Amino acid sequence: MRRSLERAFREFAEARTGQLFRSGCLLTSGDTHLAEDLVQETLGRMYVVWGRSAVRLGNPAAYAQTVLVRTFLAHQRRRSAGERPSDDLPEAVAAGAGDPSLRLTLLDALRQLPPRDRAVIVLRYWEDRSIEETADALHLSSAAVRTRSTRALAKLRAQLGGSVTEFASM
CATH class of the missing domain: 1.10.1740 (Rna Polymerase Sigma Factor; Chain: A)
Incomplete structure (x- = not known):
């Protein structure tokens, strides 16, 4: 067994x-x-x-x-979580297709989000989870997930020039 x-x-x-x-x-x-x-x-x-x-x-x-x-x-x-050894040498995610500069731009934009907002974006849009599943995973209410995702997407759009869709294929 x-x-x-x-x-x-x-x-x-x-x-x-x-x-x-x-x-x-x-x-x-x-x-x-x-x-x-x-x-x-x-x-x-x-x-x-x-x-x-x-x-x-x-x-x-x-x-x-x-x-x-x-x-x-x-x-x-x-x-100690906020400490970074070097901010000048960003590391690529995993090897794969796509434009590395776009990937780094997106990662930099994600880095600007607070950790909980980043977690909501990753679960909702990368993992393709529902609002309820995301709320359950993060111990938040569904309304809080909707609010956080709306605000986080607005911040990403502001940082990326309003065109988040070009990064969706990464």
């Missing part, structure tokens, strides 16, 4: 690590090292509850995303 649970968790982790890392990169505005740390922390927390609640987890992928976002928000509350 234990080996089958470990095998199931290993398969889950291998399948979801890439998606968790990409979401982590968006949450951290391109800080790949912090994104890796968040993914490791998320998978560690998932492993602890995997055997006890594998049956109760209706959607372990969504639960992992929720754990990732909550881990990110907990990290942002720490005093």
Whole structure:
């Protein structure tokens, strides 16, 4: 039984690590090292509850995303979270198609948002979650999610010149 649970968790982790890392990169505005740390922390927390609640987890992928976002928000509350070793050398997200300068521009715009607003944008528009799912993941009301997403999108539009749609294909 234990080996089958470990095998199931290993398969889950291998399948979801890439998606968790990409979401982590968006949450951290391109800080790949912090994104890796968040993914490791998320998978560690998932492993602890995997055997006890594998049956109760209706959607372990969504639960992992929720754990990732909550881990990110907990990290942002720490005093040392605002420290950056260097602001001159931005790191690219993950290798892939698209214009790197557009990606960096979008990551910089996301970096300007407060952590909770950034989490709402990532969950709503990157993870394509509903308002209710986002509210549940962040322990907010649906109205708060709508308000935060509206304000965050307005800030992004102001920073990006009003044309957010060109970044949607990234």
